[in-house]
Amino acid sequence: MPHDSTAPEPVPLTLSMPAAPRAGLTDGLVRPLSEAPAAPVLDAGASDVQVAEFLVVAAHSVGGFVARTDSGERAVAVVAATVAALCGEDIRRALTHPDLEFLRGLAPAAVEALREVLLAIESETPDGVAKALEVLQTPSPPATGR
Template sequence: MPHDSSPADPVPLTLSMPPRPARGLVDDLVRPISPNPEAEILDLAVSDTEIGVFLVRIAHGDKGFVARTDSGARALAIVAATTAALMGDDIPTALANPDLDFLRGLKPPAVEALREVLLAIETADRAAVETALSVLAA
């Protein structure tokens, strides 16, 4: 039996990076207060009206923001209100009554859009804020 010593035909391969896993709605969202934040700060102790004005301005800009609060309820409200601002929905209603089922049902592109605007929630009470936001974890 003759032995074929010719090289085999090349096998085409596609080399690419595997897709990045989708970031969850609250994955790594909460962090300690930074002395040098990388973005504009929104103190969630301000009035709902001031938050609404801020969100209308920043939601369609090219930079995100960092929210600051020690209140779990206020942290949940800013996630809902930022989502509402991005969608052109009612920000005051989202602040007052976050729709948890709607937020949990956001698709990965919507979550990414939200996380590009709401960069982080900084807090001195990380446990309280993370506990409140845990209702949004998938």
């Protein structure tokens, strides 16, 4: 069999930067009050009916919204209700009974969709609100003890 002395054809490769880590459900979500947010503002202290009406519109609008609250419990409720609005679920039920396990298990695409709608939670007490939102973080797997 004769030896082929021609050079092999180059193999095209696509080189790219590694993808940036995706934002988690609550990573960087809470911030201090801003003077003029660049998006509509939801007063999370409004009645459940008013919050639900706002979220029905916000979930299907371009540009997202900013929620304002000093209550960690209400911040969790707004996250749950926003997810419910995006999924076509019962928004008012999500406000009063957030499904924490469901929220912790959201797929990355669902988290991304949430973060495109709920841009931030602004608060005069951002540390307290951020601490309350920790219930939404996926727990780390237990150590194996080796």
